[in-house]
Amino acid sequence: GAVVSQHPSWVICKSGTSVKIECRSLDFQATTMFWYRQFPKQSLMLMATSNEGSKATYEQGVEKDKFLINHASLTLSTLTVTSAHPEDSSFYICSARKVAGGDTQYFGPGTRLTVL
């Protein structure tokens, strides 16, 4: 199997607050996890690549100080949206790649963030 979980599945927060999203690979180890964002009617856009034990690599245009990523173990990566604003409202989806598993990525169920 290749099951990835995310928590929470949805969150509503006030503007200016921070929100942490967890991504876990449940039945495999993942040296690399990815964070994507999907706005309504649009496709997934890669935000950052997270490698266990090292700093995340952010895509162009993604603020690293706003979207803090920590990949502390082979089964857990977290994304913290700091000082969230309404424009950060989106569907955040993580994926994980198995150790020695090629390029295939397995996606979590996503976290729907609404910032009021």
Add this chain to the structure above:
Amino acid sequence: QKEVEQNSGPLSVPEGAIASLNCTYSDRGSQSFFWYRQYSGKSPELIMSIYSNGDKEDGRFTAQLNKASQYVSLLIRDSQPSDSATYLCAVVIGGADGLTFGKGTHLIIQP
């Protein structure tokens, strides 16, 4: 800019027929290609991966890759209403780590 292109649809196919979904990509260095299915409000679900030129079959699904034409397709045989979803083509662009997604094709299977 390295892109993945798909016709957004909607593509309407009668139940039991073959649905054909197409995708082109711009980077010749791309090596890995994936098809994901996404239901509304849900995250993508992996259908198939393909790495070599030719066809790859898995149940009712067949992926086709033509690197010379920079073209990848997905055929769904004996289409079912439950196949109605958005189908995302994803590519590992040469030198990159993450996936570059197309905008997806909205497929509707008509009972």
